[in-house]
Amino acid sequence: MKVMDKTQLDKLFGAGYEVIAPVNTLGVVEYIKVTVPAQIEFDFYNSKKPAKSAFFPATEKMFDIKMQDRKAVSMDESLPEMKDTILFGIRPCDAGSLTYMDQLFNWEGFEDPYWNARREAVTVFTLGCSKVCPNSFCTSVGGGPKSKTNADVFVYEVGDKLVFEAITDKGSAALDKMGLEEATGAELEAAQNWEPAEPEVVDLDETPTKLDDRWPDEHWVDVSLRCLNCGICTFLCPTCHCFDIIDYKHRDKCARCRVWDTCQFDDYTVHASGHQPRETKQSRVRNRILHKFNYIPHNFDMFGCVGCGRCTSLCPVNIDLIETIQEVEK
Amino acid sequence: MSNVDKMREEAKKLVSECRFVVGYERGTFNHLDRALIAKTPEDVDKFVFGPTSIPNLTLYAVTDFRRPLKRGESPDARPIGIVCKGCDAKTIVELVREHIHARDQVKIIGMPCKGTIDPKKFAMLYGEDNDVKQITWGPDGFLVDGQAPKGDLLAGKCLHCKVRNPSVTDVDGMEQVDQPEAAGFEGIESFEAMDPEDRWRFFEGQFSKCIRCYACRNACPLCYCHQCSIDIQKPFNWTQKFTELPDNTFYHTMRALHLAGRCVDCGECERVCPMDIPLRLLNGKMAKVAYENFNIESGEDPDRPSLLGGCDPNDKECFIW
Ligand code: SF4
Ligand code: SF4
Ligand code: SF4
Ligand code: SF4
Numbered sequence: 112m113k114v115m116d117k118t119q120l121d122k123l124f125g126a127g128y129e130v131i132a133p134v135n136t137l138g139v140v141e142y143i144k145v146t147v148p149a150q151i152e153f154d155f156y157n158s159k160k161p162a163k164s165a166f167f168p169a170t171e172k173m174f175d176i177k178m179q180d181r182k183a184v185s186m187d188e189s190l191p192e193m194k195d196t197i198l199f200g201i202r203p204c205d206a207g208s209l210t211y212m213d214q215l216f217n218w219e220g221f222e223d224p225y226w227n228a229r230r231e232a233v234t235v236f237t238l239g240c241s242k243v244c245p246n247s248f249c250t251s252v253g254g255g256p257k258s259k260t261n262a263d264v265f266v267y268e269v270g271d272k273l274v275f276e277a278i279t280d281k282g283s284a285a286l287d288k289m290g291l292e293e294a295t296g297a298e299l300e301a302a303q304n305w306e307p308a309e310p311e312v313v314d315l316d317e318t319p320t321k322l323d324d325r326w327p328d329e330h331w332v333d334v335s336l337r338c339l340n341c342g343i344c345t346f347l348c349p350t351c352h353c354f355d356i357i358d359y360k361h362r363d364k365c366a367r368c369r370v371w372d373t374c375q376f377d378d379y380t381v382h383a384s385g386h387q388p389r390e391t392k393q394s395r396v397r398n399r400i401l402h403k404f405n406y407i408p409h410n411f412d413m414f415g416c417v418g419c420g421r422c423t424s425l426c427p428v429n430i431d432l433i434e435t436i437q438e439v440e441k
Numbered sequence: 442m443s444n445v446d447k448m449r450e451e452a453k454k455l456v457s458e459c460r461f462v463v464g465y466e467r468g469t470f471n472h473l474d475r476a477l478i479a480k481t482p483e484d485v486d487k488f489v490f491g492p493t494s495i496p497n498l499t500l501y502a503v504t505d506f507r508r509p510l511k512r513g514e515s516p517d518a519r520p521i522g523i524v525c526k527g528c529d530a531k532t533i534v535e536l537v538r539e540h541i542h543a544r545d546q547v548k549i550i551g552m553p554c555k556g557t558i559d560p561k562k563f564a565m566l567y568g569e570d571n572d573v574k575q576i577t578w579g580p581d582g583f584l585v586d587g588q589a590p591k592g593d594l595l596a597g598k599c600l601h602c603k604v605r606n607p608s609v610t611d612v613d614g615m616e617q618v619d620q621p622e623a624a625g626f627e628g629i630e631s632f633e634a635m636d637p638e639d640r641w642r643f644f645e646g647q648f649s650k651c652i653r654c655y656a657c658r659n660a661c662p663l664c665y666c667h668q669c670s671i672d673i674q675k676p677f678n679w680t681q682k683f684t685e686l687p688d689n690t691f692y693h694t695m696r697a698l699h700l701a702g703r704c705v706d707c708g709e710c711e712r713v714c715p716m717d718i719p720l721r722l723l724n725g726k727m728a729k730v731a732y733e734n735f736n737i738e739s740g741e742d743p744d745r746p747s748l749l750g751g752c753d754p755n756d757k758e759c760f761i762w
Binding site: 136137138139159169170243245337339346355357368371372377378424434 | 468469475476477478496569570646647649652653655656659672674682683685712713716717
């Protein structure tokens with residue numbers, strides 16, 4: 112294990128990598144590219160915007176389209192130009208979500224070049240959680256504050272110091288380039304014996320099977336009546352990945368882009384005919400919850416939720432995920 | 442009888458004659474009660490009211506819960522009952538004068554209110570993960586688990602409120618509360634005094650954060666359009682779904698303009714915004730413009746047409762005439 116002082120964060124930047132790290136932008140903690148250590152935020156439970164935005168930005172160009180006389184004459188794929196990047200300070204739950212996202216974006220032989228380009232360029236530095244996030248239940252869905260899933264490097268916060276543990280070769284290569292000292296003595300011991308507080312356990316093991324026959328509306332009407340059908344719970348969920356594809360046009364410039372979309376919106380699932388098969392609130396809330404706790408478990412053999420608690424904490428009308436599941440399971 | 446008991450008693454009477462009565466229940470948050478769409482007297486037993494009864498429930502008077510009608514079936518013509526604070530009752534006035542509801546289609550249980558908390562201030566003072574059980578009204582302000590709060594918790598909108606005792610209600614006999622003097626357009630004036638460049642930079646920063654979840658619009662009871670202009674993509678779109686500054690700016694400008702002189706400052710848009718964008722500044726500025734130019738205040742006089750829904754030949758802008 113390696114160690115450095117929090118004041119030496121410039122070593123992150125000295126290794127020839129670009130750095131994406133948690134930044135507090137006017138009250139919103141999100142993962143964006145940083146150039147100086149002072150931008151990096153440490154004092155947060157979890158970021159408001161999940162770290163998925165580092166791999167799957169809210170707006171991403173897919174194709175450049177050349178126009179002539181208002182007609183498209185050519186269309187070229189536009190892949191993100193990625194330099195080797197350190198994604199520093201991502202929480203274990205967000206790192207955990209990459210297991211599902213990697214499979215989803217490479218499902219049944221289809222490989223998403225945009226996701227993969229970013230994913231391959233990134234070395235993940237997971238930062239262990241020293242405090243329990245409100246409404247989280249990560250340990251109930253296979254994660255936890257010290258989960259090393261998908262981490263290339265695991266970072267322990269020990270007082271004013273950061274202790275780095277290489278998990279993969281990619282991780283140790285990055286640590287080597289940073290030129291850190293070997294951790295010894297008290298710091299090493301503190302990291303090795305670190306036992307963070309964990310959220311309360313919720314029993315979700317049977318949930319995917321229990322939800323099998325919960326499709327009928329009657330189970331969903333009451334739990335969804337007050338829903339606003341805003342996109343908060345889905346846009347800000349680390350495992351939500353839906354996007355829409357739209358063209359940006361300006362004079363003779365045009366780009367085909369993908370933008371985050373959400374099943375909570377009423378223009379989602381509209382057919383070309385204008386027919387909307389998912390018309391009601393209950394059907395949209397049902398889709399969100401069944402997707403994460405029934406369809407993904409059946410298709411990918413894992414939960415579609417990493418238990419970060421964001422959807423519950425940020426829902427403006429207090430639609431509490433766990434409470435809803437328990438209500439529907441009854 | 443306390444106001445809360447009275448509220449439950451009246452709601453029980455209404456629940457039998459209404460399609461539903463919407464009130465507040467305790468949810469799983471300590472800082473926010475939530476809507477309960479009550480259809481039986483047992484549901485009404487769960488109703489609560491206090492400084493965490495923040496959401497503007499009149500929203501549920503414009504979101505339709507009617508199921509599609511069977512052939513030959515006539516629509517349910519029963520009214521809707523709503524528990525309203527003063528600011529929420531103003532929304533009803535606005536909805537009535539915009540002909541969204543007939544006044545007798547809405548039964549208002551008007552609740553005198555000593556001000557609600559601002560959940561964001563609460564989280565700042567007590568931490569996001571606190572073990573506070575309940576926030577109540579004491580004789581001089583809020584009590585947090587029975588103790589004086591660590592600091593100011595009052596929601597911004599409540600500083601400007603003139604209707605702590607609702608101006609319209611269908612229930613008499615509630616014990617009234619004191620009405621402190623309402624702040625004018627103070628917050629707006631300091632914002633107006635900013636250098637235009639700085640103000641633009643300020644909003645650039647704020648709008649850039651927007652993720653276009655439309656919670657602000659969906660939580661707004663006055664954004665009741667069946668199809669919002671922002672959602673219209675065909676045959677022509679005003680703007681796109683990109684969460685980039687130009688599109689975000691367009692969205693917010695458009696919404697602010699559509700709410701000019703109509704917004705009742707219930708503060709819901711700002712409260713629900715996950716990105717902490719100070720939306721009340723925009724709507725407040727529009728309210729000020731409407732007041733100064735057309736002498737109109739939203740939700741005040743039910744007999745006067747709404748600013749954008751009416752047409753007055755004496756209006757300042759007389760080029761049409
Ligand atoms: S559950 Fe909450 S956050 Fe999700 S769409 Fe409904 S109101 Fe919005
Ligand atoms: S469903 Fe909710 S708790 Fe689960 S990963 Fe998504 S935001 Fe987090
Ligand atoms: S922003 Fe305008 S168009 Fe959209 S719902 Fe509100 S009033 Fe209607
Ligand atoms: S609620 Fe906030 S983030 Fe969502 S659309 Fe409105 S301003 Fe943007």
